[in-house]
Amino acid sequence: MLYYFLFSFALAMDPVPKNIPALLTSDLIENSNDQDWRDVAQKDLIYLQLETGLVLIELNEAFAPKHLLNIKQLAENKYWDNQRISRVQDNYVVQWGGNSEDKTKLKNVKPKLKGEYYSTKIDDSTITSLDDKDVYTKYVGFLNGFPVGHYGNKTWMIHCYGALGVGRDEAFDSGNGAELYTVIGHSPRHLDLNITLVGRVRHGIEHLSSLPRGLGPMGFYKDKNKGMVIKSLRVGTQLPRRQQKFLQVLRTDTPLFKQLIGARKFRQESWFHYRSGRASICNIPLPVRFK
Amino acid sequence: MLYYFLFSFALAMDPVPKNIPALLTSDLIENSNDQDWRDVAQKDLIYLQLETGLVLIELNEAFAPKHLLNIKQLAENKYWDNQRISRVQDNYVVQWGGNSEDKTKLKNVKPKLKGEYYSTKIDDSTITSLDDKDVYTKYVGFLNGFPVGHYGNKTWMIHCYGALGVGRDEAFDSGNGAELYTVIGHSPRHLDLNITLVGRVRHGIEHLSSLPRGLGPMGFYKDKNKGMVIKSLRVGTQLPRRQQKFLQVLRTDTPLFKQLIGARKFRQESWFHYRSGRASICNIPLPVRFK
Numbered sequence: 001m002l003y004y005f006l007f008s009f010a011l012a013m014d015p016v017p018k019n020i021p022a023l024l025t026s027d028l029i030e031n032s033n034d035q036d037w038r039d040v041a042q043k044d045l046i047y048l049q050l051e052t053g054l055v056l057i058e059l060n061e062a063f064a065p066k067h068l069l070n071i072k073q074l075a076e077n078k079y080w081d082n083q084r085i086s087r088v089q090d091n092y093v094v095q096w097g098g099n100s101e102d103k104t105k106l107k108n109v110k111p112k113l114k115g116e117y118y119s120t121k122i123d124d125s126t127i128t129s130l131d132d133k134d135v136y137t138k139y140v141g142f143l144n145g146f147p148v149g150h151y152g153n154k155t156w157m158i159h160c161y162g163a164l165g166v167g168r169d170e171a172f173d174s175g176n177g178a179e180l181y182t183v184i185g186h187s188p189r190h191l192d193l194n195i196t197l198v199g200r201v202r203h204g205i206e207h208l209s210s211l212p213r214g215l216g217p218m219g220f221y222k223d224k225n226k227g228m229v230i231k232s233l234r235v236g237t238q239l240p241r242r243q244q245k246f247l248q249v250l251r252t253d254t255p256l257f258k259q260l261i262g263a264r265k266f267r268q269e270s271w272f273h274y275r276s277g278r279a280s281i282c283n284i285p286l287p288v289r290f291k
Numbered sequence: 292m293l294y295y296f297l298f299s300f301a302l303a304m305d306p307v308p309k310n311i312p313a314l315l316t317s318d319l320i321e322n323s324n325d326q327d328w329r330d331v332a333q334k335d336l337i338y339l340q341l342e343t344g345l346v347l348i349e350l351n352e353a354f355a356p357k358h359l360l361n362i363k364q365l366a367e368n369k370y371w372d373n374q375r376i377s378r379v380q381d382n383y384v385v386q387w388g389g390n391s392e393d394k395t396k397l398k399n400v401k402p403k404l405k406g407e408y409y410s411t412k413i414d415d416s417t418i419t420s421l422d423d424k425d426v427y428t429k430y431v432g433f434l435n436g437f438p439v440g441h442y443g444n445k446t447w448m449i450h451c452y453g454a455l456g457v458g459r460d461e462a463f464d465s466g467n468g469a470e471l472y473t474v475i476g477h478s479p480r481h482l483d484l485n486i487t488l489v490g491r492v493r494h495g496i497e498h499l500s501s502l503p504r505g506l507g508p509m510g511f512y513k514d515k516n517k518g519m520v521i522k523s524l525r526v527g528t529q530l531p532r533r534q535q536k537f538l539q540v541l542r543t544d545t546p547l548f549k550q551l552i553g554a555r556k557f558r559q560e561s562w563f564h565y566r567s568g569r570a571s572i573c574n575i576p577l578p579v580r581f582k
Contacts, residue, residue: 090497091452115564133424135571161382161477170562186452186477186573190558193565206381206504213497267481271461273406274484280426280571282477 023263028256029287036256037248037289038145040202042236045247046075046164048204049231050085055204056247057164057182059235060146063157064116064196067166070109070177071198075235079105079178084227085211089219091185094208096230098167098179112173116196118156122148127155128252130261132278136189140281142252146200147281149192159183159191160282162201184209187282202247202288246291260284314554319547320578327547328539328580329436331493333527336538337366337455339495340522341376347494347538348455348473350526351437354448355407355487358457361400361468362489366526370396370469375518376502380510382476385499387521389458389470403464407487409447413439418446419543421552423569427480431572433543437491438572440483450474450482451573453492475500478573493538493579537582551575 040058048055059068074080080097087095100106122143127150129141137149140158147158157163163183168175175196182201201208211228214221221227236244250257264284266275337348350359365371371388378386391397413434418441420432428440431449438449448454454474459466466487473492492499502519505512512518527535541548555575557566 088501090500117565133426135424135426136567136569172564187571189571189574190555190563190567192567194563209381210379210501210503212501264481272481272485273463274408276427276481276483278427280478280480283480 022268023259024268025260025263028260028263029250032250032256036251036254038251039291040247040249042239042244043072044199045236045245046071046199047232047234047236047239047243047245049233050207051229051231053204053207054245055201055207056245057199057201058145058247058249059164059199060144060157060197062122062144062146063119063155064166064198066110066113067116067175067177067196067198070113071180072235072238073108074105074178075233076238077105077107077109078232079109080230080233083230084224085208085221085230086214086224086227087181087218087220088184088208088211088214088227090213092183092188092219093181094184094211095167095179095181096227100178106178109178110176113176113196114173115168115175117193118154120153120155122150122155124150124155126253128257128261130279130281130284132265132280134281136192142257142284142286145249145252145286147284149281156193157197158187158281159189159197160187160200161185162205163197164199164201165191166196166198168195182208187280200286202249202286203245248289248291250287252286260287313559314550315559316551316554319551319554320541323541323547327542327545329542330582331538331540333530333535334363335490336527336536337362337490338523338525338527338530338534338536340524341498342520342522344498345495345536346492346498347536348490348492349436349538349540350455350490351435351448351488353413353435353437354410354446355457355489357401357404358407358466358468358487358489361404362471363526363529364399365396365469366524367529368396368398368400369523370400371521371524374521375515376499376512376521377505377515377518378472378509378511379475379499379502379505379518381504383474383479383510384472385475385502386458386470386472387518391469397469400469401467404467404487405464406459406466408484409445411444411446413441413446415441415446417544419548419552421570421572421575423556423571425572427483433548433575433577436540436543436577438575440572447484448488449478449572450480450488451478451491452476453496454488455490455492456482457487457489459486473499478571491577493540493577494536539580539582541578543577551578 046057127141139150167179339346418432430441458470
């Protein structure tokens with residue numbers, strides 16, 4: 001392993017170790033082996049088919065089981081099909097759903113769910129820690145591919161770019177999964193622990209993030225007919241096999257992923273003149289590939 | 292002044308003060324007076340006129356005077372007029388310029404400039420500190436409306452959403468202001484101190500952030516003729532008065548702005564169930580208004 005002497009990183013911060021492995025993210029991915037990747041299960045994969053392309057979102061079973069049941073049932077009921085994106089607020093969120101009272105589409109769907117904002121059942125030794133400060137909480141890291149915060153006995157998902165959350169009104173039990181949003185801007189961490197997060201976009205987020213911004217208050221479209229049409233929203237297990245995509249994400253509980261975190265903290269690409277030695281939780285990408 | 296007891300903010304972090312002023316950002320703005328605002332000088336205001344709308348960008352005189360001279364001269368020479376946006380990389384940057392070797396458009400423009408990554412001339416007592424941790428550096432705050440980092444005798448602008456920077460190749464002196472980019476995603480803080488930042492978008496960033504993403508490497512458009520056309524790029528002083536916009540930004544050296552920071556840390560809107568008591572530097576918006 002090569003070591004690289006970095007003279008500059010004390011510029012903006014307290015001293016950090018001086019001998020840093022010279023790793024490039026691209027090399028790490030290229031040299032990864034199959035055990036460094038995991039399949040995204042079809043039961044956890046949302047296919048959001050827009051007129052302009054397919055968005056693939058991985059659901060996280062660990063935090064919001066009741067909301068996931070509702071979301072899968074709503075997808076089964078074709079609840080969102082032919083609805084339109086209702087809200088695109090710049091540097092914030094894209095939002096859809098929540099407006100239909102069509103009984104057939106709400107079959108077997110719980111009308112109200114208490115917020116599932118965090119879990120007390122996560123063993124923190126299973127979190128790959130970032131070993132860095134965080135502005136908003138004490139410990140941050142990755143749990144099975146998802147960025148999480150941890151403090152005391154509580155663990156929760158973090159609002160990074162691409163996070164999928166459940167819209168709600170003021171009351172704790174006013175969301176049920178029918179209204180969903182995805183983060184398309186700087187991480188709105190003030191939403192953490194305020195809302196039920198259920199997953200993260202793994203592929204195709206540009207079909208959401210490049211949508212025309214809504215011109216009404218909070219980025220809602222003034223003309224509801226201007227929103228992009230959702231052709232369909234399904235979970236993978238609800239699709240015929242020929243329509244399924246076989247997506248893999250880099251495992252986050254491996255030595256390789258720890259190296260990738262290091263490579264993000266100390267950018268070895270020759271373009272960089274200064275390496276901070278730090279990374280924020282939302283500035284660590286999760287590599288994906290198709291099988 | 293009302294005080295509001297918040298029982299929940301110790302959930303995710305070390306304890307913070309329990310008696311927090313119950314301020315709403317919207318109330319603060321509504322109750323502001325004219326002394327809380329400052330005019331954006333026409334000499335510091337870039338008018339980036341796209342086919343779809345106008346983007347207004349404030350230049351910051353404090354950090355990169357040589358680059359600002361070049362940029363103003365390039366605008367005077369109509370360097371960017373009728374060029375196209377060349378790069379739109381999702382969750383990262385929109386970029387334009389840097390490709391023309393037309394001599395008439397490079398008149399009085401320095402072909403190379405050393406990077407102006409930071410200043411050693413800033414009195415840190417003039418920075419409105421965020422008084423919060425930062426992942427990447429020791430001190431962060433606002434200086435005359437711009438988010439900055441500070442450590443030792445160095446102060447530099449931070450890559451928040453909307454930051455305007457100067458593209459460069461590998462060498463320290465390989466940028467001159469002809470190639471520019473704006474951040475349209477999660478703050479790429481690893482670029483801090485690696486690049487010359489010159490300003491920040493104050494109005495109309497949605498005309499950049501909603502552009503179709505480039506499908507080539509690093510988000511460059513494969514077909515260069517697909518990029519949005521820049522009708523013109525001028526500094527305010529180069530425009531007839533009837534075309535000038537009179538923009539004001541909230542001053543960041545006032546008691547009101549400190550209250551606004553507090554309101555962002557402790558969101559008093561009744562929608563919030565949890566207030567972290569913290570805010571990251573890129574999650575504090577700078578209100579603007581037209582006179």
